[in-house]
Amino acid sequence: xxxxxxxxxxxxxxxxxxxxxxxxxxxxxxxxxxxxxxxxxxxxxxxxxxxxxxxxxxxxxxxxxxxxxxxxxxxxxxxxxxxxxxxxxxxxxxxxxxxxxxxxxxxxxxxxxxxxxxxxxxxxxxxxxxxxxxxxxxxxxxxxxxxxxxxxxxxxxxxxxxxxxxxxxxxxxxxxxxxxxxxxxxxxxxxxxxxxxxxxxxxxxxxxxxxxxxxxxxxxxxxxxxxxxxxxxxxxxxxxxxxxxxxxxxxxxxxxxxxxxxxxxxxxxxxxxxxxxxxxxxxxxxxxxxxxxxxxxxxxxxxxx
Numbered sequence: 001x002x003x004x005x006x007x008x009x010x011x012x013x014x015x016x017x018x019x020x021x022x023x024x025x026x027x028x029x030x031x032x033x034x035x036x037x038x039x040x041x042x043x044x045x046x047x048x049x050x051x052x053x054x055x056x057x058x059x060x061x062x063x064x065x066x067x068x069x070x071x072x073x074x075x076x077x078x079x080x081x082x083x084x085x086x087x088x089x090x091x092x093x094x095x096x097x098x099x100x101x102x103x104x105x106x107x108x109x110x111x112x113x114x115x116x117x118x119x120x121x122x123x124x125x126x127x128x129x130x131x132x133x134x135x136x137x138x139x140x141x142x143x144x145x146x147x148x149x150x151x152x153x154x155x156x157x158x159x160x161x162x163x164x165x166x167x168x169x170x171x172x173x174x175x176x177x178x179x180x181x182x183x184x185x186x187x188x189x190x191x192x193x194x195x196x197x198x199x200x201x202x203x204x205x206x207x208x209x210x211x212x213x214x215x216x217x218x219x220x221x222x223x224x225x226x227x228x229x230x231x232x233x234x235x236x237x238x239x240x241x242x243x244x245x246x247x248x249x250x251x252x253x254x255x256x257x258x259x260x261x262x263x264x265x266x267x268x269x270x271x272x273x274x275x276x277x278x279x280x281x282x283x284x285x286x287x288x289x290x291x292x293x294x295x296x297x298x299x300x301x302x303x304x305x
Contacts, residue, residue, distance in 0.1 A: 051108070051290050055280055062108055066296050067116075069142065078140065079106045079118075079296050087300045097302035100126040107295040110232040111281035113271035114142040115163045117231030121295070124302070136255055137229045137245045139163045165227040165242065169262050174227070175200055177260040184222075184258070187215050200224065220246035220256050233259065234285040235276040240264050243284070 052061040059070035066077040083104045090102075105121040117139045124132040141161035165174055178184050179197065187207055188197075197203045207215060207222055215222055229245035243257045264272055275281035282290055 048294065050292075050294050050296075051282075053280055055113075060111070062296065064294055064296060066298070067106070067108065078116075078142075079104070080298050082138075082140075083298045083300055087302065091302060097124075097126070100124055100302040101299050102302060104298045104300075105295040106298070107287070107291055109137075109284045109287050110275065112232050112275045112283070113268060113281070115232075116140045116142060117284075125299075137231065137257075139228060139230060162228050163230075165230055165244070168268055169265060171200055172198070173262055174260065175203055177262050178203060178222070178258070181258050181260065183215050200227075215246055215256075215258075220248045222258075223247045226258075229255070232272065232275065232283050234283055235264070235272060236261070238264055240272055 048064040050062045050064065052059065054060070057071065059068075061068045061070055061075075066079045069076045069078065083102070087102050091097075101124070103123055103125055107119045107121075108116060109119050110117045117137060119135065120138055121135050122132070123130060123134070139162065141163040175197065178200075179188075184203075184207070197206055201224075204222055204224070225247050226244045229247075230242050233241040233243050235241075239261050240263075242260045242262055244260060245255045245257050248255055271281070272283075275283050276285075278286060
């Protein structure tokens with residue numbers, strides 16, 4: 001039996017993230033073909049730039065090793081600090097695992113204003129086996145404290161705040177958009193009370209009451225945490241398509257997503273349009289072209305606190 005790490009991260013601040021550890025027979029899991037992340041890990045010995053821009057005097061530089069906030073000659077890494085905190089929390093709870101490493105691949109899917117959504121591929125590599133594969137979303141809020149810290153050459157660790165769609169759109173707008181998705185419609189089609197759903201909490205209750213096997217029988221569920229797991233996909237006229245991630249239980253390596261179509265609000269309108277034009281940041285629609293198969297790969301041994 002082998003142990004693998006699967007971190008359930010729900011658009012988290014570093015301080016609120018959690019990891020569960022489950023036992024699994026690694027001989028029953030075939031080793032997958034190398035992904036672009038794994039190939040890059042082998043051949044990408046030097047630091048290779050992927051993308052960069054500047055916002056309000058703070059540089060944002062994404063490479064195959066990390067994403068950095070920069071000001072002058074001061075630089076603050078984002079991904080490596082996040083990964084190190086996860087590993088530290090895991091080792092503190094579960095003990096060291098000599099000969100094993102946690103491996104993370106970070107791919108930026110959208111960056112709108114200070115809201116950065118990232119797809120994380122994680123797994124565990126040990127001397128005799130590789131397992132614990134999982135893919136999930138994390139949304140970072142690059143807050144004013146971090147930016148101020150970079151500008152002042154203050155390199156102290158700072159929490160990465162979570163973002164939430166409720167701070168950007170009204171509850172009614174989000175609820176109506178969810179009710180308009182094919183997956184939610186199919187889940188509620190036998191429930192005549194769906195027309196009386198007026199809140200996210202009410203929708204979540206109806207879904208759990210009528211769909212014991214999750215949204216659209218996927219085994220995954222809509223929850224308030226889903227609104228912290230999102231990325232900006234594309235702009236369509238005066239509306240934006242946002243993908244949110246459903247929550248799940250143990251033993252799932254991927255997390256299905258729902259596409260919501262929401263009105264562009266004044267609070268993020270300029271940032272969204274700038275990202276859509278790739279003037280400042282970018283949207284998911286352009287992410288693959290920007291990344292060109294690359295991501296930030298970070299490896300951390302599990303034999304230290």
